[in-house]
Amino acid sequence: MVQQLFVSGLTPISGLSAPEAIVRRLTEAIIAGELKAGDQLPREDELARVLRVAPMTLRNALASLREMGLLVTTRGRYGGTFVASDIGEKLRKAAKSNIMTKQELRSLTDWRRAISGEACYLAAERGNQRDFSNIQSAAEEFSKCSSDVSLRRLADARLHTLIAEASKSADLVRQEIHIQEQLNSIILPLTTPSLVGNTRSMHHDSLVSAIVERDADGARRELIAHVESTFDWCVSLMMSRQTTNN
Template sequence: MNRDKPGIRRAVFTPVDTLARVDAVVRRLGDAIDLGLLADGEQLPGETELAAQLGVSTVTLREALMSLRQQGLVTTRRGRGGGSFVTVPDGPAEDRLRARLSDWSTEELRDLSDHWAAVSGAAARLAAQRTEPEDLEPLNRSLEELTRAEDTAARSRIYGRFHVELAAAAQSARLTRAEVTLQTEVGALMRLVLGEDEYLGDVLDRHRAVISAVHDGEENRARDLAEQCVRTSMTRLIELRLGSAHGARGPRPKEDLHGERAPSRNRLGDGS
């Protein structure tokens, strides 16, 4: 995803649109730091500019920066050359991400799943209509990189980049921007569910199937596969949020790579 750094930065600093604006700013910037969209030591825009970019008051922004400082994600320096700087803590990122996941309600996660699945599904359907074989090169390259990725940070970045590149293949600027914005919200949390090699194999199979459907121009199948890829990952994240007995390592939803799914109590929206 760092291939389009200016576009990513614009998405990171777009206005937040929730009533809990302090929490929204903390979540937005914290996830961007954990996902590597904001680099260690990078200086954030000045308070007035950053507040305007995020669509919040300077008071709200200062409260958010205070919370980020308490989490060790931001350092503020005074005087000449001062400002707020990104600080990536030495401690395990998974611990921070689990704490951040607990700030999401299951209803918010399900709503996010619906939104993300809709965007990725629409992107895949349009990509199947509009792409030429050479347009799929970025997707194939990301698939190969994901195959080789060993740490969860790299896996989550490539996973998110795949979905952004899928939207780009749809030749839709709005869908691409929507995917980038979604990655600033949930991309870092994907580290919590991409640690298992077994599950990574499942993800690779799904991505490979999406590429195949797009290549063959199978619009509906491409849409269904892309939606299911997102929903399966979000189901695992919700299971982890709920702290179920199985957690993120629980049984997979019973589905195949064509998007068909048998009835299951783990299905999103059915109270799982």
């Protein structure tokens, strides 16, 4: 299915060189769950028009994403450009070349406390029933992905992005997507099903309940506890990896 809702949320490319910006924009859309495995992108002419780039510039960017294994293009009557069916595993392989240090993870966690904590607070204050329903559905989807680490990571990123969207702050959404992209760098290369564990970072019930019940202070507290648990869990994964390599 062609992602028209994805298109409606796009803005013209600026800042980075156009091909680099397109690659980043589409990668972020995949990480945030706006584009999922098997989703079809709009026609190239439509996508180029929305992004206000030349068709050749868009083709170069799409070619880069195909080389990364994130997109596939098929020909024929039902052809088009699609998000790779094994997108979770592709992102995992890409992340292996960019593993964080413990210090970088600590800095990311502090950033996440500030950005994601405020997003949860405002989501509880400003979110509507549709937002809450989407957040609850995303939390349920996360719980169903326990046997597939890559899909679980994408489901987690989607949940936190939806919470940021419920805050009604475009800047917080952008920052949350960047945070989730950085989390891929530490989580995807390290985790295996046997290392998922039953930590607070693996549950969102209390956080989601606080948001839905419009307990803004409680939502922020739950988020901070959640991200600190994630920090501790990731550090344990990093130590396990170092032990294994030695």
